[in-house]
Amino acid sequence: MRWEDYRQSDNVFNRRDEGGSAMGGGRGILAFLLLRVIFNRFGIGGVVVVVGGFFLLSALGINPLSSSPSPSPATAPRGEITSRYDAEIGAVLAATEDVWTEQFRENGLGAYPAPRLNLFSGGVSTQGCGFANAAVGPFYCPGGQQIYIDTSFFDQLASRFDAPGDFARAYVIAHEVGHHIQTVTGISDQVRQQQARAGSEAERNLYSVRMELMADCLAGVWARQTAGLQGFSLEEGDIQEGLRAANAIGDDALQRQSGGRVVPDSFTHGTSEQRQRWLSTGYRTGDMNACDTFSAQSL
Numbered sequence: 460m461r462w463e464d465y466r467q468s469d470n471v472f473n474r475r476d477e478g479g480s481a482m483g484g485g486r487g488i489l490a491f492l493l494l495r496v497i498f499n500r501f502g503i504g505g506v507v508v509v510v511g512g513f514f515l516l517s518a519l520g521i522n523p524l525s526s527s528p529s530p531s532p533a534t535a536p537r538g539e540i541t542s543r544y545d546a547e548i549g550a551v552l553a554a555t556e557d558v559w560t561e562q563f564r565e566n567g568l569g570a571y572p573a574p575r576l577n578l579f580s581g582g583v584s585t586q587g588c589g590f591a592n593a594a595v596g597p598f599y600c601p602g603g604q605q606i607y608i609d610t611s612f613f614d615q616l617a618s619r620f621d622a623p624g625d626f627a628r629a630y631v632i633a634h635e636v637g638h639h640i641q642t643v644t645g646i647s648d649q650v651r652q653q654q655a656r657a658g659s660e661a662e663r664n665l666y667s668v669r670m671e672l673m674a675d676c677l678a679g680v681w682a683r684q685t686a687g688l689q690g691f692s693l694e695e696g697d698i699q700e701g702l703r704a705a706n707a708i709g710d711d712a713l714q715r716q717s718g719g720r721v722v723p724d725s726f727t728h729g730t731s732e733q734r735q736r737w738l739s740t741g742y743r744t745g746d747m748n749a750c751d752t753f754s755a756q757s758l
């Protein structure tokens with residue numbers, strides 16, 4: 460995949476510092492308790508000396524509350540923790556914005572509302588899907604129309620799932636963008652209503668499977684349509700990387716209706732063979748209308 464010369468999306472938000480925020484909060488409480496002890500013992504004069512000293516040290520660039528000399532996630536400023544994947548993610552998300560803006564126009568769907576993509580580390584509180592930890596893998600939360608990715612998943616993709624490569628990662632992002640498209644086009648709502656009327660768990664799962672396979676197909680459509688972009692292109696072997704990832708992973712977690720918590724639900728994603736087939740269908744046709752998994756006779 461060639462993406463280095465492509466633009467960066469404005470919709471990537473680095474929220475990795477929030478995963479360890481409990482520690483930062485703990486420091487604040489400790490400082491407050493310490494000041495209370497000093498006040499009880501030395502009165503307001505003692506507090507003034509300590510707070511004054513704190514500001515003097517801070518002005519000199521020294522953090523008196525830092526317990527270790529090396530920067531830790533808890534003390535790093537907002538958005539400072541980055542990964543080697545960040546620039547690639549920024550370019551891939553930008554390429555989804557440009558492709559889907561054009562596809563929405565061509566298909567008479569109006570303006571494409573781009574989703575936000577949040578990078579997190581360890582855990583993150585979502586808009587509409589409760590608190591999620593990294594164990595759920597990348598996921599899309601329809602409530603706030605946002606994608607959430609802990610990039611350590613990309614390391615797992617290469618090591619644990621044996622699906623390395625930049626396009627394997629791009630496919631994961633494009634699949635989540637596929638869920639966004641299902642949401643903004645109203646497909647997700649329709650399916651949820653039908654799911655609520657379904658008579659059995661198995662029937663409900665079949666709806667989920669069709670949704671997941673459609674997202675795979677839309678990822679394939681995106682991959683095909685990147686051919687129309689300047690400065691972004693696929694290379695030999697890229698689609699194989701994506702197919703390998705589709706084969707390997709039980710991808711993202713779906714939001715449980717009850718409780719609003721994000722939980723892994725890998726058995727509702729379709730078989731490896733189905734996932735590969737629908738990714739291929741999207742790529743072969745380059746047409747989002749070919750992704751109607753609900754009309755398909757067989758998956």
Ligand SMILES: [Zn+2]
Pocket residue numbers: 634638671674710711
């Ligand atoms: Zn999915």
